[in-house]
Structures are given as C-alpha cells and as structure tokens.
Amino acid sequence: xxxxxxxxxxxxxxxxxxxxxxxxxxxxxxxxxxxxxxxxxxxxxxxxxxxxxxxxxxxxxxxxxxxxxxxxxxxxxxxxxxxxxxxxxxxxxxxxxxxxxxxxxxxxxxxxxxxxxxxxxxxxxxxxxxxxxxxxxxxxxxxxxxxxxxxxxxx
Amino acid sequence: xxxxxxxxxxxxxxxxxxxxxxxxxxxxxxxxxxxxxxxxxxxxxxxxxxxxxxxxxxxxxxxxxxxxxxxxxxxxxxxxxxxxxxxxxxxxxxxxxxxxxxxxxxxxxxxxxxxxxxxxxxxxxxxxxxxxxxxxxxxxxxxxxxxxxxxxxxxxxxxxxxxxxxxxxxxxxxxxxxxxxxxxxxxxxxxxxxxxxxxxxxxxxxxxxxxxxxxxxxxxxxxxxxxxxxxxxxxxxxx
Ligand code: SF4
Numbered sequence: 583x584x585x586x587x588x589x590x591x592x593x594x595x596x597x598x599x600x601x602x603x604x605x606x607x608x609x610x611x612x613x614x615x616x617x618x619x620x621x622x623x624x625x626x627x628x629x630x631x632x633x634x635x636x637x638x639x640x641x642x643x644x645x646x647x648x649x650x651x652x653x654x655x656x657x658x659x660x661x662x663x664x665x666x667x668x669x670x671x672x673x674x675x676x677x678x679x680x681x682x683x684x685x686x687x688x689x690x691x692x693x694x695x696x697x698x699x700x701x702x703x704x705x706x707x708x709x710x711x712x713x714x715x716x717x718x719x720x721x722x723x724x725x726x727x728x729x730x731x732x733x734x735x736x737x
Numbered sequence: 738x739x740x741x742x743x744x745x746x747x748x749x750x751x752x753x754x755x756x757x758x759x760x761x762x763x764x765x766x767x768x769x770x771x772x773x774x775x776x777x778x779x780x781x782x783x784x785x786x787x788x789x790x791x792x793x794x795x796x797x798x799x800x801x802x803x804x805x806x807x808x809x810x811x812x813x814x815x816x817x818x819x820x821x822x823x824x825x826x827x828x829x830x831x832x833x834x835x836x837x838x839x840x841x842x843x844x845x846x847x848x849x850x851x852x853x854x855x856x857x858x859x860x861x862x863x864x865x866x867x868x869x870x871x872x873x874x875x876x877x878x879x880x881x882x883x884x885x886x887x888x889x890x891x892x893x894x895x896x897x898x899x900x901x902x903x904x905x906x907x908x909x910x911x912x913x914x915x916x917x918x919x920x921x922x923x924x925x926x927x928x929x930x931x932x933x934x935x936x937x938x939x940x941x942x943x944x945x946x947x948x949x950x951x952x953x954x955x956x957x958x959x960x961x962x963x964x965x966x967x968x969x970x971x972x973x974x975x976x
Contacts, residue, residue, distance in 0.1 A: 714863075715826065722862040735859040 639691035777814035781821030
C-alpha cells in the first residue's frame with residue numbers, strides 16, 4: 583500500500599489511533615498507550631496489514647515537552663511495507679503495556695529501552711538491565727542524566 | 738653464513754678450520770620474539786574493521802612482518818592489539834584477557850579511542866578514557882582510524898623496542914611506551930615506497946653478495962669463485 587493510503591487505513595482501525603504527519607518517509611501513527619497491545623495485535627493478524635515483524639523499538643526524550651516518545655517500527659514480509667507507531671508517555675511516570683505477548687522479540691528491545699531510559703513496561707516478564715551493570719544508578723540516555731564520571735567539554 | 742649474520746644479531750669469528758657464530762642469548766631471544774609476534778586482536782568498534790581487518794587481508798598483508806597468526810585465544814598470543822572504543826562493561830574482560838596472556842606480552846593501542854577515549858571523551862557515561870587506565874601499553878598508534886600503514890609502523894616500532902629492550906637477566910624492564918605517529922608531511926606514497934624498499938632488502942637473499950663479503954681461506958676462495966662463475970653461467974643459460 584502507498585504511504586498515505588496505509589496511514590489512513592491504519593487510522594480507520596480505532597479511535598485511539600491518530601496520524602503523525604511530521605514523518606514524511608514512511609507511514610506513521612500515534613496510539614494511546616492503553617490501546618497499544620490490542621492495536622499492534624490487530625496490525626499483525628489482519629491480512630490487509632500483516633505486520634509480522636517488530637523491527638525495532640526506540641525511545642526519544644522530549645525533555646522540553648516532558649514526554650518520552652516510544653517508537654515501534656513494524657514491517658510486513660507479505661506486503662513489504664513499513665509502519666512507525668509512536669506512543670507518548672509522561673516523563674515523570676513512564677508506563678506503557680508490554681508487547682511481549684504479541685511480538686516475543688519485544689522482550690529484549692523493551693529491556694534495552696528500560697536500561698537506558700527507565701521506561702517501565704507493565705507486565706513484562708523479566709525487566710532487568712541489559713547493557714549496563716546491574717547496580718548502575720540512573721538511566722544514561724535521559725537528557726538530564728549526570729554522574730561523577732562524565733566530563734563536560736571545557737569552554 | 739653471511740645471510741645469517743646479516744639478519745641475526747651477532748658476529749662471525751674465524752677459528753682454525755672454520756667460522757663460529759658468536760651471539761648472546763638475550764639478543765637471539767629478543768630477535769626471535771620480535772619476529773614471531775602472535776597478535777590477539779581485541780576489536781571492539783570501527784578501528785577494528787577499518788584498520789585491523791584491512792591489515793590482515795591480502796592487500797596490506799600483516800604476514801610480511803611475522804605477525805599474521807592472529808589468535809582467538811589469549812593463551813597463544815603475545816601481542817594484544819587494541820582497536821576500538823573500550824567501555825566500562827568491557828574493561829574487566831580486557832584486564833582478564835591481558836592477564837591470561839603468557840609473559841612476555843606486549844600491547845599496541847591503536848586509534849584515538851583506545852589512547853584517550855577519543856571522540857567520546859566528553860559527555861560519555863561509559864567510555865574508558867584510554868586503555869592505559871586498565872593495562873600497560875607499549876606502543877600507541879594515533880589516528881581515527883589509523884591507516885593500515887600506521888599499524889605497520891607501530892608494529893615495526895614495537896619490534897625495535899623488543900630487540901633493544903628486556904633481557905633475560907632483567908625481565909620486565911622495558912623501554913618507555915612510545916607514540917608511533919607518522920612524521921608530518923609524509924604521504925601515503927612515501928610510506929608505501931619505503932615499505933617496498935625495506936621488504937625487498939629484507940627478503941631478497943643475495944648469495945653472491947654474501948659469498949663476496951666472506952673472506953674464505955685461500956683454497957675455498959677458488960672454489961667459491963668457481964662456483965659463482967658456474968652460477969652466473971647457469972643464470973645466463975636459464976634466461
Ligand atoms: S578511534 Fe575513531 S575509528 Fe577508532 S574506534 Fe574510535 S571512533 Fe572508531
């Protein structure tokens with residue numbers, strides 16, 4: 583499906599889905615956090631979309647807006663089209679339902695985002711650190727992260 | 738024998754009835770160590786691909802310097818080539834690898850990252866600022882990434898250090914670590930030219946030159962000149 587057609591068709595699915603037009607190179611939508619697993623499951627199962635693979639999961643720290651943007655990149659082997667699904671969560675209380683039950687690969691991708699941003703995935707079976715030591719304090723990819731080891735560039 | 742003494746540290750002494758090669762064990766051992774470095778490659782990021790793998794391949798060919806037997810196990814290696822960013826999580830593993838290597842062991846740190854933290858020195862929560870915070874380094878090869886030729890330059894520097902360094906009477910006494918930067922204004926063509934010259938000089942065995950250089954006892958001299966005539970005519974026939 584073409585980008586605009588795909589985006590419109592995905593937005594038809596549910597009232598919790600809105601189009602995201604800043605992203606010009608692939609179809610992109612914003613989804614309410616609570617509706618996320620159900621919508622991703624429908625995108626996977628409905629033959630019209632057939633998004634069988636969760637390619638990547640990343641987060642962006644919009645510190646000015648006080649939000650984390652969680653981005654899920656989906657790909658369909660059948661139709662060879664991409665979709666980017668965003669979820670906005672507040673920085674103070676970043677909670678989102680896990681996608682482990684829909685795409686098992688999400689388990690490690692979510693552990694990575696938890697490790698570096700501190701986003702809490704509700705109902706995740708094994709939410710531990712992935713890259714950093716288990717006793718690490720803080721989440722280093724948050725924009726306001728500070729520790730004693732970091733050096734500031736001298737001016 | 739002339740061929741041997743050109744390459745081995747030592748001297749030929751004439752004694753009645755023949756020649757004796759005189760050398761010192763220290764020098765023989767250091768010579769052997771310098772020419773049979775087995776590197777353990779510790780490649781963690783871009784330097785490993787851009788420089789280390791390139792030097793192992795046929796275009797640049799590390800084998801010419803007696804250091805091609807890259808080992809995946811620290812137990813069989815005596816040179817640790819560090820190529821790439823070292824992060825805090827990796828640091829204890831690097832220390833373990835180093836301690837598993839048998840003495841004598843040498844370390845070459847290549848690239849800005851392993852020397853100082855490089856591009857990641859500021860605002861990084863995890864990059865170790867230099868491999869020498871973890872293990873002692875013998876030769877630093879700067880660059881981001883260094884050219885393969887620069888690694889060769891570093892390797893030759895290390896070979897020189899080994900030949901002049903540590904003796905079996907004073908194990909562990911090394912020369913200070915050195916920075917093996919290419920001099921300014923030197924172009925790639927210069928280095929390649931020099932390397933070619935060096936390789937040709939080192940690897941061509943000039944038998945005639947060796948024979949001429951030796952002062953044979955009078956009886957042998959005739960035989961050798963006769964032999965060299967035969968050689969020349971043989972070569973002439975062949976071409
Ligand atoms: S020095 Fe440069 S090329 Fe080498 S690992 Fe660091 S960033 Fe990569």
